[in-house]
Amino acid sequence: METQATFRKYLPAILWVAALFALYFLLQALIAPFVAGISLNLKTVLARLGDIGKFLFAILGMLAILELVFYQVFFRQPRNLAANIVTRFLQGVLALIVVQVIGYFFELTDLVRYGEGALGNFFRAPLAWVTALGNFLVNARIVTKDHASLAGLSVVVLILLIIFGVIQWLSKSKPSKLGLAYLLILPAFVGILFLIIYPFLFEIRLAFSNASLGTQATKNASYGLNFGWENLKTLFTGNVAKDAKFFDVFWRTILWTVINVAFHVSGGMGLALLLHRPMKLQGFYRTLLVFPWAIPTTIAAMALRNEFDNRYGMFNILLSDLNQWLTSISHGTASIIGIGNAFDFLAQHIGPVSWKQDPFWAFISILISNIWLGIPFMSVIILGGLQSISQEYYEAAEIDGASKLQQFRFITIPLIRPVLTPAVVLGVVWTFNKFDVIYLITQGGPQEKTDILVSSMYKAAFQFYRYGFTAMFALVIFVFLLAFTLFFLRLTGGLKSATE
Amino acid sequence: MTTPTNTLEVRASNPITRAFRWFFHRGHGDSPFKTIIIHLTLIVACIIAVYPVLRVVTISLRPNDTLLTTSLRIIPVNATLDNYKEVLLGNTAEHKKSDFFLWLWNSISVVAITSVVSVILAAVSAYAFSRFKFPGRATGLVFLLTTQMIPAGMLLLPLFIMLARLKMINTPLGLIIAYAVTSVPLTIWTLKGYYDTIPVDLEEAALIDGASRATVFTAIILPLSTPALAIAFLFSFMGGWSEYLVARVVLQKNEMFTWPLGIFTFAQEFTVSWGKFAAASVLIAIPVMALFLYSSKWLISGLTLGSVKG
Numbered sequence: 001m002e003t004q005a006t007f008r009k010y011l012p013a014i015l016w017v018a019a020l021f022a023l024y025f026l027l028q029a030l031i032a033p034f035v036a037g038i039s040l041n042l043k044t045v046l047a048r049l050g051d052i053g054k055f056l057f058a059i060l061g062m063l064a065i066l067e068l069v070f071y072q073v074f075f076r077q078p079r080n081l082a083a084n085i086v087t088r089f090l091q092g093v094l095a096l097i098v099v100q101v102i103g104y105f106f107e108l109t110d111l112v113r114y115g116e117g118a119l120g121n122f123f124r125a126p127l128a129w130v131t132a133l134g135n136f137l138v139n140a141r142i143v144t145k146d147h148a149s150l151a152g153l154s155v156v157v158l159i160l161l162i163i164f165g166v167i168q169w170l171s172k173s174k175p176s177k178l179g180l181a182y183l184l185i186l187p188a189f190v191g192i193l194f195l196i197i198y199p200f201l202f203e204i205r206l207a208f209s210n211a212s213l214g215t216q217a218t219k220n221a222s223y224g225l226n227f228g229w230e231n232l233k234t235l236f237t238g239n240v241a242k243d244a245k246f247f248d249v250f251w252r253t254i255l256w257t258v259i260n261v262a263f264h265v266s267g268g269m270g271l272a273l274l275l276h277r278p279m280k281l282q283g284f285y286r287t288l289l290v291f292p293w294a295i296p297t298t299i300a301a302m303a304l305r306n307e308f309d310n311r312y313g314m315f316n317i318l319l320s321d322l323n324q325w326l327t328s329i330s331h332g333t334a335s336i337i338g339i340g341n342a343f344d345f346l347a348q349h350i351g352p353v354s355w356k357q358d359p360f361w362a363f364i365s366i367l368i369s370n371i372w373l374g375i376p377f378m379s380v381i382i383l384g385g386l387q388s389i390s391q392e393y394y395e396a397a398e399i400d401g402a403s404k405l406q407q408f409r410f411i412t413i414p415l416i417r418p419v420l421t422p423a424v425v426l427g428v429v430w431t432f433n434k435f436d437v438i439y440l441i442t443q444g445g446p447q448e449k450t451d452i453l454v455s456s457m458y459k460a461a462f463q464f465y466r467y468g469f470t471a472m473f474a475l476v477i478f479v480f481l482l483a484f485t486l487f488f489l490r491l492t493g494g495l496k497s498a499t500e
Numbered sequence: 501m502t503t504p505t506n507t508l509e510v511r512a513s514n515p516i517t518r519a520f521r522w523f524f525h526r527g528h529g530d531s532p533f534k535t536i537i538i539h540l541t542l543i544v545a546c547i548i549a550v551y552p553v554l555r556v557v558t559i560s561l562r563p564n565d566t567l568l569t570t571s572l573r574i575i576p577v578n579a580t581l582d583n584y585k586e587v588l589l590g591n592t593a594e595h596k597k598s599d600f601f602l603w604l605w606n607s608i609s610v611v612a613i614t615s616v617v618s619v620i621l622a623a624v625s626a627y628a629f630s631r632f633k634f635p636g637r638a639t640g641l642v643f644l645l646t647t648q649m650i651p652a653g654m655l656l657l658p659l660f661i662m663l664a665r666l667k668m669i670n671t672p673l674g675l676i677i678a679y680a681v682t683s684v685p686l687t688i689w690t691l692k693g694y695y696d697t698i699p700v701d702l703e704e705a706a707l708i709d710g711a712s713r714a715t716v717f718t719a720i721i722l723p724l725s726t727p728a729l730a731i732a733f734l735f736s737f738m739g740g741w742s743e744y745l746v747a748r749v750v751l752q753k754n755e756m757f758t759w760p761l762g763i764f765t766f767a768q769e770f771t772v773s774w775g776k777f778a779a780a781s782v783l784i785a786i787p788v789m790a791l792f793l794y795s796s797k798w799l800i801s802g803l804t805l806g807s808v809k810g
Contacts, residue, residue, distance in 0.1 A: 039598065052613055052676075109661070109665045187621050187625065188622060195655075195681045199655045199662065199681075200658070203654065203655070203657065206661075274538050279535070281539075288550050290549075291549045292549055294796070296742030296760075297742055298743075299742065299763070302781070306774060307555065314552070317572055426648070435745075457654075462749055474657065485649050
């Protein structure tokens with residue numbers, strides 16, 4: 001009886017294992033004959049897993065140490081005066097080590113240079129100790145040379161754990177109201193510090209430098225206010241990427257953003273209004289209409305790039321078909337004055353265009369692509385907003401004799417505003433910053449006539465290697481966007497509700 | 501209101517006028533005329549939305565000798581699966597190995613780790629933002645929102661120099677770090693919005709019964725917010741999955757390429773590999789689109805929760 005129960009309990013697990021084995025052998029049988037043509041192999045997979053595992057282990061280890069430090073600061077209280085002195089001393093030492101490590105990290109990534117003096121030695125001390133410790137262990141034949149730094153680090157971790165142990169032993173627990181909150185946000189805070197705030201500071205420093213390919217990025221770069229001024233001057237009067245001028249690109253960016261968002265919102269609104277009614281096939285339409293959003297942008301953009309080909313792309317095929325049709329009609333109606341001439345006129349003006357060579361059409365081509373990609377998102381958001389409006393408002397309005405237009409103006413618009421406002425703000429910011437479509441379709445060409453600010457910036461950094469200049473460029477764009485957002489949120493009061 | 505809206509008035513006219521009025525009637529519900537117009541508009545919109553996607557399938561099915569054609573047919577003449585075979589299994593005759601699975605593995609390993617790490621970090625800190633009042637809370641939330649204003653390429657340059665100094669260029673770890681920049685703040689914001697909708701009473705009851713905060717979090721909050729965690733994971737997965745520009749900067753070696761970089765190598769040599777590019781795209785897009793369409797309902801609720809309710 002009991003064995004049966006145990007068996008039942010573990011049956012799913014056994015079946016899973018069996019299924020996985022079956023899958024493995026099936027894959028083996030299916031892929032083995034073709035394995036010669038596939039470059040991925042088990043060794044690559046395992047090597048990658050090993051790399052990532054080590055990386056995660058290191059991050060988690062560092063976070064655990066930090067969490068321990070703060071846990072003891074918030075939740076432990078020394079038992080008596082002597083313990084207090086010892087604890088505070090140890091915590092002081094820990095803080096010092098943290099400062100040293102951070103300082104060393106600054107120098108490692110070239111944010112600051114301490115030089116060879118006492119300051120440099122102070123910040124490089126932890127590394128020197130770990131190296132010395134590693135060398136000592138190698139000399140004492142405890143570990144081999146390959147594992148020296150690892151062994152050194154393990155010893156350091158061990159010492160840290162002993163320090164934590166001592167503090168723990170010397171103290172009693174104490175309640176803390178805020179401690180938990182800070183402990184919980186600590187990992188994310190450290191992550192953001194490292195990933196966003198630090199690079200941001202780095203960017204500001206870079207903006208006041210002459211870093212470029214010639215100076216080997218930051219290695220031989222010089223810093224100073226005059227370099228910052230120089231970068232700023234180049235930005236507004238000189239060339240932003242190769243030949244383009246700042247204000248040309250700036251107005252194009254505004255145009256790009258306004259046209260895109262206008263089409264996204266109006267197209268999305270139109271589709272949402274059409275779909276927002278009891279109707280057959282609604283789910284079917286909705287599924288098909290989100291296709292442009294569902295397809296990975298990279299694939300969509302590259303596919304569209306091919307469709308804008310002058311001869312074999314879809315758009316020019318359609319246009320030339322249209323042209324032939326118009327021409328044949330104009331021949332057929334040539335005897336009718338007016339109509340025949342009108343079709344003749346149309347046939348002469350509508351036809352294949354050179355999407356790649358003509359700056360105007362190139363810009364149109366990226367607009368078409370981005371509008372096509374962006375409408376589904378807006379329509380889905382707006383539809384969600386529409387569905388949250390109670391039907392009673394419309395019934396009441398109908399009884400009062402309001403026209404459809406009035407209902408839309410005075411019921412729909414105000415009630416979907418809470419949904420629409422953030423969507424529009426985010427839409428503006430995202431469109432302003434979105435250049436993967438541009439980069440993949442026209443690469444800013446011809447002659448940088450389809451570049452927007454961010455794509456010029458990307459080019460300045462990674463095609464022309466003007467690092468210092470790019471940093472200043474990025475700061476200007478950021479300030480501009482921030483001002484827009486703050487202004488807009490102040491206007492709509494959106495920020496207040498968000499932080500409550 | 502001049503038009504007849506009730507059936508009594510309609511019945512009064514002769515049959516043709518009656519049918520005409522019924523067909524174009526206004527007021528309650530949609531008239532058949534309006535319904536037809538709406539369906540026609542939606543069908544046209546659907547064709548516009550779907551046709552370019554179908555074109556990719558078409559091109560992938562074309563035999564190599566008719567790749568360049570001005571035909572607009574969806575199923576091409578002499579359709580073949582040769583392109584798929586070459587993308588998946590390589591070309592043994594020309595001794596070309598297929599990198600398709602390598603690219604997929606590179607993408608999956610990078611994006612999955614980024615998503616897992618950022619969801620874990622965010623799940624914990626979003627709870628603090630949602631449930632505790634502590635000094636710096638409002639500032640922190642506004643700051644997280646501000647990170648969305650940072651232009652995509654802006655932090656890329658300092659990160660690139662940083663990663664270069666740390667010798668992490670051309671490694672998956674560098675890309676993981678670069679992707680976490682956008683992923684973590686957005687995930688915190690989404691999850692905080694979701695936690696706010698869970699009533700506090702549940703936790704308070706548990707706390708009074710003597711449960712610790714940790715128990716409350718793991719036994720009440722996490723199980724209740726599984727859908728939101730799934731959304732957050734999907735969000736950051738989708739964000740990194742088809743990313744091209746950052747990957748191009750961080751990864752320069754062919755064997756490190758993620759799939760967007762990989763299929764771009766097909767797309768560059770226009771006449772040669774258009775078919776292969778299309779086949780690879782279809783193979784990648786089908787599972788992603790299926791997942792997306794299946795989960796779009798929750799994705800959308802996650803979006804509105806994150807941005808609207810705050």
